[in-house]
Amino acid sequence: MCVDLFENLILHMNKQQLAAKIWESANQMRSKIEANEYKDYILGFIFYKYLSDTQVSFLIEQGMTPDDIKALAEDDTETVDYIRREKGFFIAYDNLFSTWVDSSTEFDESNVRDALSAFNRLINKKHKKLFEGIFTTLETGLSKLGETSGKRTKAISDLLHLIKAIPMTGNLGYDVLGYIYEYLIEKFAANAGKKAGEFYTPHEVSLLMSEITAHELKHKDEIEIYDPTSGSGSLLINIGSSVAKHAKSKDDIKYYAQELKQSTYNLTRMNLIMRGILPDNITTRNGDTLEDDWPYFDETNPQETYQPLYVDAVVSNPPYSQKWEPENKENDPRYARFGLAPKTKADFAFLLHDLYHLKPDGIMTIVLPHGVLFRGGEEGEIRKQLIENNHIDAIIGLPANIFFGTGIPTVILVLKQKRENNDVLIVDASKHFVKEGKNNKLQDSDIKRITDAVINRQDNAKFSKVASKKTIQENEYNLNIPRYVDSSPAAETWDIHATMLGGIPNREIAALKEYWDALPELLDALFTAKSSEYSELAVEKSQVQATIALHPQLLAFIQAYKQAFEGFDEYLKNTLIEGWANVNRNRQQAQLSIELFKRMQPIALVDKYQAYQLLSDQWQIISADLEMMQTEGFDATKQVDPNMIIKKVKGKETEVQEGWKGHIMPFELVQKNYLIDDLNELKMQEDKLSEVVSTIDELIEYFKEEDDSVLNDNNDSFAKAGLSLAVIDAYLGINSEEIAALNKYIALLDNKAKVDEKLAFIAEYPQVQWHQMEASKNGTYAKGKVNSYLKMLRAEFSFDPETIEGKVIKASKLLDEQAELKADIKEKALQLHINTKSTIEKLSDDQVNTLLELKWITPLCDELASMPSAVVNRLTTKVQSLADKYAVTYSKVANEIQTSENELAEMMDQLTGNEFDMQGLAELTKLLKGE
Known part of the structure; x- marks a missing residue:
């Protein structure tokens, strides 16, 4: 695809169209590179463009001219320190994204390597943790974009031009960048197979968790939220967006994120930064959540100054049933109160970590496999303690196959530190979804239905149930959803009395x-x-x-x-x-x-x-x-x-x-309301064409059986040459002196006759209306003119429409009409299109x-x-x-069968045959009569 044309096209799209177009192009570009790897390249470059563009925007706001920006270099220490202090980083002019894609500069892959190295070197100390190593995955992966430097340079250049026109800032929350980033992450997740679970929680699940959390926090002015297994950061961002609908300012929300895998940790940081969150409101860590507790106040000396941080909300989608090492963690304050999860399944270890970091009035939502609801052993004891201590607020059973990379059904657990009630709301949303490709997906109405049930603690038949602590105790603390909510459709039953009578x-x-x-x-x-x-x-x-x-x-x-x-x-x-x-x-x-x-x-x-x-x-x-x-x-x-x-x-x-x-x-909407006459005229011609095509198809079926010489080799359309010969043959039998003379004249032309010979022929046949045709300068008539006149003369003759000759002539006329209609439709459609464009451009405000x-x-x-x-x-x-x-009752059916059998037996009495036939009929009659 032509990159320049793409750049022009991209300016005329809304963010949904733009995101889809970039994904389509990026997917074509990645060739044989795995989706899970390629995402790191395109998302990394989008982030670099964001940093470049925000720095340029900042400098313009400070009064810098284009020439001042062109002069940006590391040796200007005063300017470098100022930008680092204000933005947390510095990018020299030569390393700006806009410089890379400038047609007047020569680009090479080394430009990217040098720029990324310089970026890491020039990070402000205050924001070192936020930015340091953020491009490591991109930098180490560049070598996979081609076998030679030239191929890598071209691949990188194509990628840069693909994302060149993505707007990074805008008015009124026109968050194009954030939308595209999230869209691409989801698309890459859908193509990444099992690896998708490492970095992505489906948007709908994230939104559901966000709405529940935001409702709980809507009365707070300042909010701290935390995700200990942050992946791409989408869960945190969605909760932040939902909370921001109620908050006085989005800058009053602080974000804490921890992620184990380096490349995924980089995604978290990029995603948070690009949403316009203040750097001082972002605290992140690359580490093992279960091995080393976090967040805490003084990270520089955790052993001696360990003071855990408590937040308003924790949200997480940890890896399911992961192995972990519980040894020597009995005294870990996260687990000491409730016990240790088994070595083979860390699900409750993640849950207890989340719960530990909640403020007294905090809320947490976590996605886990169904097993945490009913498995025994250490997990059963932890679950019992959570219920007895009144922490579990709600359980939401999700549909199967809703996550990329795994088809297992999952649950969202909602927990709180302190609750006034001691029951548990149990929701079975497993039947509420739509199929989308290979996966199931929650609709907006499903999210709304679940959220309303949780917020209002509703009892809804086959959907939700408030289970008392006593009921749960009677079930031995087993929270398996079917014990409380039966969402299965009612089994079909048949009433015996009604069936019979x-x-x-x-x-x-x-x-x-x-x-x-x-x-x-x-x-x-x-x-x-x-x-x-x-x-x-x-x-x-x-x-x-x-x-x-x-x-x-x-x-x-x-x-x-x-x-x-x-x-x-x-x-x-x-x-x-x-x-x-x-x-x-x-x-x-x-x-x-x-x-x-x-x-x-x-x-x-x-x-x-x-x-x-x-x-x-x-x-x-x-x-x-x-x-x-x-x-x-x-x-x-x-x-x-x-x-x-x-x-x-x-x-x-x-x-x-x-x-x-x-x-x-939409053009169609404008046409229906302001160009209806033109639209109807076009529609009338299209209907005529449809009728003509239908009749032609009927004739093709006829000739398949009668004479396929007029059809093409596939017998699915008429052959022009074969049909023309059939038309000529049909008219050969017409008794007309004029037509016969004109046929002789055409034969004369085919034999390359001289001018005087043709003139002599014309004089010899005065019965031909020669004046009806346009003559050449020498007084003779060209073959095309003669054939046209012949066609007109033949048209004056009518054939029986049921004869093969009649159908040949009809087919010829229909093909001519079809061609004329197509040409007319094309012209009318073009004119309507032009008129619609003009109409839109001249619309009044009303x-x-x-x-x-x-x-x-x-x-x-x-x-x-x-x-x-x-x-x-x-x-x-x-x-x-x-x-x-x-x-229809069974008794009625049985009576009808009996009547039929008796009638058949009586009819068989009238049959005759040889000795063996009659013996067989006698035995069948006994059987029918029940003897």
């Missing part, structure tokens, strides 16, 4: 209690009593849907639903369109959900979380548009961008422009607002409005299924 069991009708509670009169309209325990349909089965849909209570239910959402579209319009500039995108979805749930609160039968998912899906579109509008201004809505696609040119994939696309406004309403609000309101119809359909299906289940 008919009727619908009342208990199976009562299983639809939620519908009858909301619509009690509908029950009597649908069923009538057959006996004290059985009922039957009160209407014909074909009338079930109409009976439900037209019932007064159902109509009243729909009306109440409509009233609940009356004015919702205006509320959305005022909030999102009229007030677009002031929308806080980080908090707006939560505010919209509050409004949505408030309106749905009195409505039964409609799942509010399904409605929330509709809102969430639409919010992704709205938020992306708002992000561009708030960053680029309102005129971004009137902007069109080149539509770039990848095409193969001379065997090489190249990015080329194919028309235009709306920066925010027209933009109308289109935004149609794009953002109308789809959501339409989907919400259709939800009662889904209730009708679900109930109809359930009632009809009940009726079908017992519609």
Whole structure:
């Protein structure tokens, strides 16, 4: 792909499109390099660009000119010390990312090595721990980018130009860099197999843990959060983002992160720094969490000054069931109170470490395998002590196959140091997910459903249960989720009485209690009593849907639903369109959900979380548009961008422009509302073409059987030459002196006749209307002109459409019509495209607002409005299924079989045959009669 074209294209994308494009290109570039390794190169260079760009931005803010920046060098000690003091690092002009990608400079891989070495040397002492060795993984891995210096230089240069145009800063939280970084980490994790678990917690799991934690901490002004197995740092960052929605300032959040593996530790630091977190608010450590406790106050002398740090929240996703060394740790204050986890499984060691570092009012969430809920031995004793000491607040069972690199089901444990209640909320969310590729994924509505259950400590059938300490004690401290929440679907049962004698069991009708509670009169309209325990349909089965849909209570239910959402579209319009500039995108979805749930609160039968998912899906579109509008201004809505696609040119994939696309406004939406006549005209021609193609396909099927000489070698289309000959043959039998004379003239032309010979022929055949054709300068007629005239003459003759000649002529005319339609459609589509571009660029502000309403609000309101119809359909299906289940009784089937057997036996009495046939028939008759 052409790098320059990519750089131009990248300027016209929102962050979702940009992230996807960079991933696609990076994945092509990595060739045979493992995804888990290649991530270190691209993420490392993105981080270096971030540092370079932030230093340049800082210097411009300080009043430096481009020439001043060009003069930046290590020998200017005063400037170097100032920048190091303010930023924590210094990068000379020659080592800036922007210098590397400047077309006027000559780039070599040695530039990168020299720059990374200089960076490490020039870190400010105060921030040495934060920055030192942060590029080690990138530096040591450069050699894998090519066998020779030239190949490595090209590979690095391509990578630098790929990320060159990523914006690093922006207005109103336009966090493009952070989004792209997280996106790439997730994509690399999905491609890294088992190694993914070393550095990535899926965003949805991270978000779920963050929302639970943030709610607990929302009353605090200053917050400290800690992840002892930080991986890429995404868990910390997401918790920070969720907490920041409630905090007075994001600068009042302090982050502590520890990670064992060096390359992953570097990811943690990069990710935290690039989110704009103040360096003084980031404390990190590369070390073994279980072997050496951390964090503590004075790290320089841990043996003599050990004072552990207690934080507001701990979040972690440690390696599952990892081996560890518990020997000599009996007196470790982290474990002394509850005991040591077994040597083969460190799960509880990580949990106890997290719990130890919580403040008295702190909260922790940790992801662990299901075994921690029920395994015995040392783990069973630890679990018992945690329950007796009232630390376990909630358990959330997650779906299987939700993490990259492992398919095992996992749980999130929520623990607190001090709690007022002594029960445990148990949530089984294992059935709540959508399939995405090879993995399962929590939807926004699933996260919301779980979070609400945890925050409100709800009992929900087949989903969540508040288990008392007494119940848990009776279960011998076994917390296995199925003991408390049965989320499995009800087993199908069959009533023997109803199966034999008919009727619908009342208990199976009562299983639809939620519908009858909301619509009690509908029950009597649908069923009538057959006996004290059985009922039957009160209407014909074909009338079930109409009976439900037209019932007064159902109509009243729909009306109440409509009233609940009356004015919702205006509320959305005022909030999102009229007030677009002031929308806080980080908090707006939560505010919209509050409004949505408030309106749905009195409505039964409609799942509010399904409605929330509709809102969430639409919010992704709205938020992306708002992000561009708030960053680029309102005129971004009137902007069109080149539509770039990848095409193969001379065997090489190249990015080329194919028309235009709306920066925010979809072409199709604009056409439907402001160019509808042109759109309908194009659609009419496309429909005509579709009919023509369909008829041609029918004729091809005909000729496959009758005469495939007019078809190509694959028999899937007409052969032009073969069809032309068939047309000529069809017209040969036409008795016309003029046509016969013209055919002779063409033969004369084919024999290279001289001009005087042709003129003599023309004079000899006055019956030909020669004046109907355009003559050449010498008075003769060219073959093409003659053939066109012949075609016109032949067209005046009609053939029986059922004959092969008629179908040949029809096929020829249809192919001509097809070509004309294609040309016309191409021209009309191009003109519509041009008109759409012009229309978008000339939109008035009022027209933009109308289109935004149609794009953002109308789809959501339409989907919400259709939800009662889904209730009708679900109930109809359930009632009809009940009726079908017992519609045919076993007794009826048995009687029908017996009747059929008797009738067959009587018919066999009338059969004749030889002696052996009759003996066989006699035996079969006995069998049928049961003798």
